Amino acid sequence: MKPRCVILGAGGHAKVVLDCLEATQKMEVAAVLDSNPKLWGQEILGIPIRGSDDLLTEIFREGIRLFFVGVGSIRETTVRQKLYEKALTAGLDSFALLHPKAICSPRTQIGKGSLLCAGAVLNVGVVLGQNVIINTGAIVDHDCRIDNHVHIAPGVTLSGSVWVQTGAHVGTGASVRQNIIIGKGAVVGAGAVVVKNVPAGAVVKGIPAR
Numbered sequence: 197m198k199p200r201c202v203i204l205g206a207g208g209h210a211k212v213v214l215d216c217l218e219a220t221q222k223m224e225v226a227a228v229l230d231s232n233p234k235l236w237g238q239e240i241l242g243i244p245i246r247g248s249d250d251l252l253t254e255i256f257r258e259g260i261r262l263f264f265v266g267v268g269s270i271r272e273t274t275v276r277q278k279l280y281e282k283a284l285t286a287g288l289d290s291f292a293l294l295h296p297k298a299i300c301s302p303r304t305q306i307g308k309g310s311l312l313c314a315g316a317v318l319n320v321g322v323v324l325g326q327n328v329i330i331n332t333g334a335i336v337d338h339d340c341r342i343d344n345h346v347h348i349a350p351g352v353t354l355s356g357s358v359w360v361q362t363g364a365h366v367g368t369g370a371s372v373r374q375n376i377i378i379g380k381g382a383v384v385g386a387g388a389v390v391v392k393n394v395p396a397g398a399v400v401k402g403i404p405a406r
């Protein structure tokens with residue numbers, strides 16, 4: 197029997213996670229939870245949306261031990277971080293999820309709760325923390341370090357040895373020069389070209405990003 201898991205969130209990113217889980221065929225999705233009451237009782241890709249994340253303790257009692265955060269981000273990543281921590285507190289654990297069509301060097305480390313989407317590339321020496329999203333078609337080149345809860349959005353290119361600190365969001369299609377540090381909780385706008393370090397909590401955009 198496959199291990200059972202619960203998905204937190206029932207929006208667009210949850211569909212990406214469910215699709216990826218189906219492609220790996222390693223896990224059974226027992227339920228999806230979402231804080232929006234209008235969704236309760238409905239289905240997402242054929243899986244019932246049972247209720248809010250307040251059901252996590254009940255889910256644990258039913259014997260489900262694994263979860264995956266299915267909420268994405270368009271700037272701040274705090275919602276994803278809170279959900280991840282809430283599920284850990286409820287006693288559940290997460291797992292790394294790699295789409296079979298992602299390209300990943302065997303010389304990488306991927307923390308639990310992290311997602312590598314279709315077409316994403318992780319090159320040699322990359323270290324990913326927990327609850328990280330490397331979204332569709334993003335390139336993370338050699339020796340990058342990506343800390344917990346970071347979202348690298350679709351089509352981003354990180355050159356070698358970039359360090360993205362906890363909870364930062366790097367927007368769709370952004371390019372980041374080698375050896376750059378993107379500080380904790382910073383947001384890089386879609387399409388930006390980052391050539392200088394980004395301070396913690398800053399929002400930068402444009403070419404060059406400022």
Ligand SMILES: CC(C)(COP(=O)(O)OP(=O)(O)OC[C@H]1O[C@@H](n2cnc3c(N)ncnc32)[C@H](O)[C@@H]1OP(=O)(O)O)[C@@H](O)C(=O)NCCC(=O)NCCS
Nearest residue numbers: 268269270271349350366367368383384385386387401402
């Ligand atoms: C940078 C960003 C966070 C700014 O969001 P915001 O504060 O809501 O910005 P607004 O939409 O109010 O725009 C404010 C101004 O910045 C400009 N702007 C917004 N995003 C920009 C970007 N990525 N690059 C250049 N300019 C941008 C707007 O044109 C607007 O300019 P104006 O004042 O001259 O009209 C956001 O636009 C962004 O790029 N987010 C990343 C999205 C993403 O990665 N999605 C992935 C989902 S998987």
